[in-house]
Amino acid sequence: MKPPLIYVLDDDDSVRIALDSYIRCLGFNVETFSSGRQLLAxxxxxxxxxxxxxxxxxxxxxxxxxxxxxxxxxPVPVILLTAFFEDCLKRKALALGATAFLSKPFSSAEMLKALEAVL
Known part of the structure; x- marks a missing residue:
């Protein structure tokens, strides 16, 4: 059976590369994108x-x-990340259907927990 495919979207190259590496180490397939339009296409x-x-x-x-x-x-499950955490943004994200809302920097345990909740 093929491992789940995870898309990573971030305009910051270093965040995208770090997430790609970490998620691959967990055994998932990963594709990365630098823009929402690129991902949706x-x-x-x-x-x-x-x-x-x-x-x-x-x-x-x-x-x-x-x-x-x-x-x-x-619907595709979405985990949102932000470096500018505010409770109102978290409430908005969850109300719109996000499965998790993590604040950067987040721990590997937080990301793993969010992924396990989805998969």
Whole structure:
């Protein structure tokens, strides 16, 4: 059986590379993207098990990506990340359907717990 496919979306190269490496070490397949439009145009979007997305990005932010993925049938689980944590953003994310809302920097245990809740 093929391991789950996880998409990582972040406009920061170092965050994208670190998440890619960590999630691969957990045994998952990973594809990374630097923009929401790029991710949503992916040919493998229907195969993705979870999307991990930054909130603050130019053009299309994490909430925009979350909204688009919630329109899919079935909706794609989304874990949102932010370096600018605010309770109101967390409430908004969860109300819009995010499965988790993590503050950067997050621990590997927090990310693992969020992934296990989805998969």
């Amino acid at each position: 992916s040919a493998h979007l229907v195969e993705v098990s979870c999307v991990i997305s930054d909130v603050q990005m130019p053009a299309m932010n994490g909430f925009d990506v979350l909204a688009a993925l919630q329109q899919m049938q079935p």
